[in-house]
Amino acid sequence: MPPLPWVDTTVEAPLSQLVGADDIAPFLAYFGRDETLRWRISAPRDAAARAPQGLVVFVSANGSGTVPAMWRPLLVEKNLVWIGADDAGNDASTQRRVLQALLAARLAARAHDIDPRRIYLAGFSGGSRVASRMAPLYPQAFRGYVFMGGASAWGREPPRDLPLMRERGYVFVNGSDDFNLDEGRSVSRRFRGAGLDHVEFIEVPGLDHHLPDAAVLGWAIDYLDAHPPRE
Template sequence: MIEVPMSDRHGARRAAGAAPLAWVLACLAGSAAAGTAGVQRDLVFEQVSPLAHPERVLERMTSPLAGAAMRERLHAARARGDADPWPALDLANERFELFVPDGTPPEPGFGLVVFVPPWEAQGLPAEWLRVLQRHGLAAVTATRSGNAQDVGIRRVPLALHAVENVRRRLRIDPGRVYAAGFSGGSRVALRLAVGWPDVFRGALLNAGSDPLGRAEVPLPGPVLFDRLERTSRLVYVSGTRDAPALAADRASLRSAAELCMSGAEAFTIRGGRHEPAGAQAVARALRALEAPPDDAATGEACRERRSRRIAREAQAIAALVDAGDRAGAARELVELDRRWSGLAGAISRELDMHIDGSTAHAAAAD
């Protein structure tokens, strides 16, 4: 990991829940009209993103078998007339904050950073704004999308709705749309980048991450994963005095390397604690985020090894089925589903049918 010195970090330390906007707002604030430069608060968005529909979010946030079991539970609850356990958001009740850079949008448009906070109030980190301005990046964040909120029901859908609505207000370059977050919000940003590589070209992960290919960050299907590993960037930024975040970053980076993702890198902020990155670190992270992935010839060899490993694990499960050990096959299939998620989706579903279709319930039970 490369270190960034503390010389350009914010002067006063902020706790995760502290109000993040300060004097920068006075310098950058403009009117609330759509497309006006500056910070616009308490915006109400009206356009519903089809990607944020509960069924579509569920599909991308779970492994295939766990998702099938959860859908069965949801449909059963709705059939009984129970309160919907995964309701769609009513955007009329939600509020957003939007930062628009000053000046004419470049061709083919501004970039966009969707920031997921750990706090509940509106607020983009103040020191990030002038860096976003220099990079021609707009930014959006939602109220009540912090750590206290459900990831699938609120935090992810709010981010997807935000992208849809900002695209309708501003000219946005689809190749420069990124997720970002701090602390618990960074972990959600990682899920957005991995689960929706057709929306986000990468993520700026500030002091929060998880291993890829686990329940927290399941992998998408082969088509989306191919796009993720070939075109997306994941940039990890944590302070040298934030031991838990550093350990999480290392585990996440290892998992990305094992999955043949060439576009993941990390650097540290010398002396940094668990707090939002300052302007110098954010600027470096954005430069890394916007660099093209280096998918060298070794990437194809890695992908071939990964495919052979999935095939070997599937063959071992099939052998257990043939030997009459359905319980053992079910246990191994649950692990296959958790480890490879969408990458092994077709194989997992086929094996599940041979076992008797009950494995999905076992996968969701944990």
């Protein structure tokens, strides 16, 4: 039997080993210094031959960082590394989930040759709300976003980094039968209304509040790879 075209690994260590002394202070409000954190990474088996890879940082709703099985072949096809945190589902605080997502991008870059032009943040349901809240706060950390089954906009004041946000791509995905459909559409309009040019909204026929299939995610990745245009 030939080996699978992807390789799964786990990063697990105390916070104090993952974050240097000069950077650890923001984490200590939400994590213990010696608390063990864990991320799941999935990468193409031939990653070295196809380097650099893009990166999908995923904020889960259910607390598992493992890539959904139906998306695995797509990630290989699109030459993407996946990383998701365990124990960062909807029962975890927003602050913990934000910091774990930011740290995930750093950890993946230590283990793989990552293309900085293809670092994407994605999430589903409550995880997508976290990702959409991160978009205006940390636009320097990610080049594109996929918000699936949920989204939140900023408050009354416009984001401070709108010029940088305009250099990013945003894809909103909701099923036609998703109870968050109207909300997703409304937030996407809010993004467009702020002058963000690279915003797409996908309504998936017949899908309720579940993850979209690989074809839909593949379309979203293709959009982010092309918007805004790379020089």
